[in-house]
Amino acid sequence: MDIIEWIGIIVLCYFGYLFIKECKVIIFGNPNVQQKYGKGCWALVTGATDGIGKGFCQEFSRQGVNVCIVARNKSKAENLIEELKKINGKPQYKIVIADFQNCLQESFFQKIYQEVKDLDIGLLVNNVGVLTVGEFHKTSDVDQQNQIIINCIPVVFMTKYILPLLKKRQRSGVINLSSLAGRFSNPYYQVYSATKAFNDYFTRSLQIEVENVDFLSLRPGFVQTAMVKNQTDLLTVSTQQCVTSALFQLGNKEATAGHIIHRIQTLIFTLVEGKLMDIISPIIAKQLYKQKH
Template structure:
């Protein structure tokens, strides 16, 4: 699928990390981008960088995707744009024993990782189907390939994204709408700081560069691949989790 035929893209969670790199890479490829995020200052800096480097259009929206009302308002605010590509990148994780996690934070995570992604996908997919052109990139995680103790609810949300994406890939291809599921491993973003909060943590080996993840994902999208897992190590982990190891064993192993 050639992105040269696309004019406008939406990237959620675009103010930092993988989302920011999606905005930059799509702009480099001459798409106009609507970027959402929670950090107004970072969004403005990103917009200034895009305009200076690529001379493309970029609009930024500060949106709290944990609020269904604000998601609905955002959809209304961009109704005048013909969206060719939706990148559902926004998401966050929580680490800890399930019974000790804050229930409101769990609900917010499900709103962002699952509900907002689903609502946005449903809304824009309908428009793409009518035009017989478009695409959706959903950012999942290799955590979605296995039952991760202490990343319990988070890994469950990413499993949802994985299975929804594959189902939509199969359903929408007849309308010339391509859906890609991106499942990165540990990446150099602010994910760990938010997931662990005040808890001490160590990163899991060498972290991936978010620029590499975004670039590889866009390349995979153009090749119409249904799944993109960056790095051989992560592909090996996902293969073992899906094909070799029973879920019960994985859950017990990650629980320590």
């Protein structure tokens, strides 16, 4: 066999492997949280009052899962609970007020733990995150500092404090919000990208380390939320599309871009990763940056 044939076989094997992985998800995938983690379990969501976090809460409510939200804005949280009760009045709902900007303060996570320790938490969604975008040397120190703190510290310590509760159960899950931006270099989104890569490596490492807990690193592309100025285009999915596709894959994969559009986008980016991606990525990022400023 010559070298071309060998390359052909390797490429075929790679696609065969991806195909088998997909078949596994299609056959065994199930978005129903209670079927996965038990009837009457709770889902705890951080940054729940808007965007993707709110999308998770709405889906949990539709499924009849009890929802505990960790949010900084009390009235926004109360309004969300009213909204969820209209979707489904049967589940229980709980609010924990916490501003993750202050999460370096002593006992911050212990206080949250004290409020939730008696709940049968089957699923933790570490969703809270912020975005600072701009030419690096012009960005504000405070914004960058907050971005690193809010995007990295809660995901580690919420997981650390809630994990003993999750491990007590037969099976449970953790979804951590990474991003497509955490997989490739992103000018103007430099620090954001780095924090999202942090989330991704942290989650995938725990998936190997911890037994009986399904860890999922969720790495979507653009999702229509305030973070991306509610943009709508071919590559932007709704929060519901993002959330249901993630729940479908939870337990069958350690990482996913979620919706099929973002998975195809990720596959294409991965195939051209390296030098070509280093050329394409700044062009896309510059375009996006100009559109939004």
